Amino acid sequence: SHHSSNEPAKRKRVMVIGGDGYCGWATALHLSNKNYEVAIVDSLVRRLFDHQLGLDSLTPISSIHTRVRRWKSLTGKTIELYIGDICDFEFLSETFKSFEPDSVVHFGEQRSAPYSMIDRSRAVFTQNNNVIGTLNVLFAMKEFREECHLVKLGTMGEYGTPNIDIEEGYITITHNGRTDTLPYPKQASSFYHLSKVHDSNNIAFTCKAWGIRATDLNQGVVYGVRTDETEMHEELFNRFDYDGVFGTALNRFCVQAAVGHPLTVYGKGGQTRGYLDIRDTVQCVELAIANPAKPGEFRVFNQFTEQFSVNELASLVTKAGKKLGLDVQTTSVPNPRVEAEEHYYNAKHTKLIELGLKPHLLSDSLIDSLLNFTIKYKDRVDTKQIMPSVSWRKIGVKPRTIAT
Ligand code: NAD
Ligand code: USQ
DSSP, X not given: OOOOTTSOOOOOXXXXXXXXXXXXXXXXXXHHHTTOEEEEEEOOXXXXXXXXXXXXXXXXXXXXXXHHHHHHHHHOOOEEEEESOTTSHHHHHHHHHHXXXXXXXXXXXXXXXXXXXXXXXXXXXXXXXXXXXXXXXXXXXXXXXXXXXXXXXXXXXXSOXXXXXXXXSEXXXXXXXXXXXXXXXXXXXXXXXXXXXXXXHHHHHHHHHHOOEEEEEEEOEEEOOXXXXXXXXXXXXXXXXXXXXXXXXXXXXXXXXXXXXOEEEETTSOOEEEEEXXXXXXXXXXXXXXXXXXXXXXXXXXXXXXXXXXXXXXXXHHHHHHHTTOOOOEEEEXXXXXXXXXXXXOBOOOHHHHTTOOOOOOOHXXXXXXXXXXXXXXXXXXXXXXXXXXXXXXXXXSOOOOOO
């Protein structure tokens, strides 16, 4: 296709894989609002996990069909929908040929560390789903859309907690008098986090071998729920996980404070991670798409804005709760995971800032509004889902059935 220079620039076409999930839904709406041509690809398997484990989002969420219909009626913008599993290469091929993406944002993986540690079959599912899904995306790009830019969601957890500063993807090392810049060492600590390491290796290799252009976004733990677009209507609300399998640290603590459950600090609580607001997730992805990697380049950005230990998060939520008249207690839960509970942590995160990221830092006012949000929905909380039930040490081959 060709057009003369006075025609308006063609809208960039972005395929959002995993666009029915927490990060993906917020991102799909944000990009559509910013005038990108958006298609969501999702197997809806995440909604199935919830059914199978008896879990539910704190917020009521509409079906994906209702969501995109509501978006169209509010804004006039169309989001195309492809329901299917990216591990099915025939489905993925047809989707690529039909939509012809300029960028693919890949959120579509099993993303819970505890889920991957339930039993052998969930561990195998996680690595199969994530590693094969990403390989299929790479093959589809090579076959049908060579110029396309892959923006892949990775995780800060790929690095683990080394006793030196964490760099963005690569580290320059001098060894026996010779110097090289090498992939930063990976020390992931769940079968889920390991699946991201395997993905990174496969992507790096195809950049080198086939000239694929890719950005690996090593994202920290995401918190929050509201974005400009999901606020527009209750049928656009995002999911908010608080249970022991899919819920993440700060979001869980806010729900726990709202229902009067003591905050569940695992072990000593010195576990430090990078965190970011979901409003920054959507901003970071947009920045990565707008400034694509070059052909053959495997770019790595550390995507978080601030570091906190679990104890620091617990004390922030306790303080914010007090202001709202809540008496927030903390309990030390025997750590169900195998991880360092007291460690050095200093991770670089300058590349997205250099591209123009304006972070929403975790201020008192944000915790207040997140707490108020969770209080509003507290009657929907199933308190039986709060305590962790998956043990890193006890995982076995026997299928775990769900106690009721
Ligand atoms: P989520 O579970 O809410 O969403 C993932 C979506 O992907 C779901 O809608 C699911 O149905 C879909 N999916 C999974 N496998 C698929 C497949 N084979 N084919 C098609 N669709 C598939 O997860 P999220 O919290 O939105 O996370 C999105 C991505 O961001 C993940 O890759 C995750 O590892 C990464 N990430 C998330 C966080 C966080 O705190 N939530 C932090 C860092 C990185
Ligand atoms: N933790 C507690 N109490 C809780 C929940 C968690 O102490 O109630 C601790 C955990 O032991 C861990 C830390 O808090 O040390 C973070 O746990 P989490 O469940 O918030 O996050 P994690 O398992 O690391 O996974 C989440 C997302 C995953 C993403 C990752 C980014 O589910 O998809 O990859 O955050 S990162 O942590 O940077 O690897």
